[in-house]
Amino acid sequence: MTNYEFVDSLPDLVQPEEYADHPTGGLVRLRISVENGEISILGDALRPELIEQLLEALGPDAIQQMLCG
Structure with missing residues (x-):
């Protein structure tokens, strides 16, 4: 299962x-x-x-994600 890590910024x-x-x-x-x-x-x-679907299909341990407002 892939864990999501929320970060402050991504390019x-x-x-x-x-x-x-x-x-x-x-x-x-x-x-x-x-x-x-x-x-x-x-x-x-x-x-x-x-x-998200594309990255999850690669099977990483973690995906860094930025919350947009």
Whole structure:
């Protein structure tokens, strides 16, 4: 089971000016990086459930998530 860790901030991969170009909310962006042998996947989406499903399918121990208001 994946644990969610709430954090104060994460980099934005989707910018507000892009919202109008994706009225159905289907925009998802990923950034995959490798540093010191560790793989990090940063994701951002207009619809949070899309990115959550994708990241959970990868089977990580934890997913860091930022609460948006």
